[in-house]
Structures are given as C-alpha cells and as structure tokens.
Amino acid sequence: MPLGWALSKAGEPSTDPNEIKNGGSLLPLGGDKEHGSHKGYALGAIVDIFSGILSGASYGPWVPPFPAYIPMPENMPGEGIGHFFGVMRIDAFRKADDFKEHMDKWITRFRSSKTIAGQEKVIIPGDPEREMEMERMKNGIPLVSSVVADLKGISNKFEVAF
Numbered sequence: 001m002p003l004g005w006a007l008s009k010a011g012e013p014s015t016d017p018n019e020i021k022n023g024g025s026l027l028p029l030g031g032d033k034e035h036g037s038h039k040g041y042a043l044g045a046i047v048d049i050f051s052g053i054l055s056g057a058s059y060g061p062w063v064p065p066f067p068a069y070i071p072m073p074e075n076m077p078g079e080g081i082g083h084f085f086g087v088m089r090i091d092a093f094r095k096a097d098d099f100k101e102h103m104d105k106w107i108t109r110f111r112s113s114k115t116i117a118g119q120e121k122v123i124i125p126g127d128p129e130r131e132m133e134m135e136r137m138k139n140g141i142p143l144v145s146s147v148v149a150d151l152k153g154i155s156n157k158f159e160v161a162f
Contacts, residue, residue, distance in 0.1 A: 002034065011116065050084035057082025 001017045008014045009023035020026060052059025056076040066072060090096045113122045155162035 002032065010143065047084075050086075051076060051082040055082030 001015050003013055003015050004027065006014050006017070006020055006026050007024050008019045010015075012023060048059045052063065053055065056078050057080050058064065058076050059082070060077075062073050062078070063081055064072075064077050064129055090099045093099070109123055110124050115122055152162050154160075
C-alpha cells in the first residue's frame with residue numbers, strides 16, 4: 001500500500017495494509033496528487049462555486065477579510081462573503097428512519113475515535129456551535145463596549161429606546 005494512505009495503531013504512517021485491521025486507520029483526502037488532493041481540491045471548488053459565484057459574492061483569493069497589512073485586491077469579482085444552504089429530501093434516497101439510525105451510528109463512531117495528541121475529543125460538524133450556544137444561553141452574549149456606545153448613540157439620534 002502506498003505511503004500516505006494509512007496510519008498504524010500508534011498513529012505512524014504505514015505501507016502495511018494489515019495495520020488497518022490491527023487498529024490503524026485510513027487517512028482522509030491527502031496533501032498531494034498521489035494521496036487524493038485533487039478530490040479535496042474539487043470539494044473546495046464546489047464550496048467556492050456554491051458560496052461565492054452562485055451567490056454573487058467574492059470567491060477564491062478575493063474572499064475577505066484580509067489582514068490589515070495587505071491592501072484590498074483590485075477588481076473584486078463579487079461583494080463580501082457568500083453562503084450556500086442546500087436542502088435534500090432524505091426519503092428521496094432511502095427511508096428516513098434508516099438514515100437516522102445510520103447517522104446516529106456514524107456520530108457515535110466518530111465521537112468515540114481516539115484523538116490525536118493535544119486534543120481532548122473528536123468533534124463533528126455543529127459541535128462547536130452547539131457548545132457555544134449552551135455557553136451563551138447560560139452566560140449571555142459578551143458585548144464590545146465600543147459597539148454598545150455606538151448603538152446607544154444611534155438610538156439617541158433616532159429617539160429609539162435602548
């Protein structure tokens with residue numbers, strides 16, 4: 001097996017396919033062409049096309065924000081940062097209950113994976129947002145004093161209660 005496809009149980013790169021059976025793992029899409037970077041590149045391109053070009057926002061290297069020390073690029077292709085929200089009918093593909101059952105298994109499997117050094121847990125999409133929502137519900141949303149002052153000034157100007 002080519003180098004860059006799998007890790008041993010100890011987390012070391014391996015060319016032995018038996019390492020996967022012995023507690024190792026396959027690697028996700030990789031950093032060079034031999035290891036699948038073209039697939040990761042294609043997934044990134046789809047995100048750029050749907051979120052940038054389709055929405056009329058900037059895309060590729062023109063997506064803001066830019067560090068203060070870098071001048072804004074000329075000839076921006078769109079405006080700001082775009083977003084894409086897609087919806088699918090699960091039952092158009094398979095029974096919804098079957099999908100939910102397997103989705104729960106997928107979540108459990110990923111969350112129970114061994115972490116890499118320095119990480120306390122494996123997260124799945126949405127975990128950081130759920131954790132932040134719980135934090136904000138418990139402790140409120142921190143406000144920047146200069147923004148609060150600006151809002152108070154605007155509310156006074158337009159005679160709107162703050």
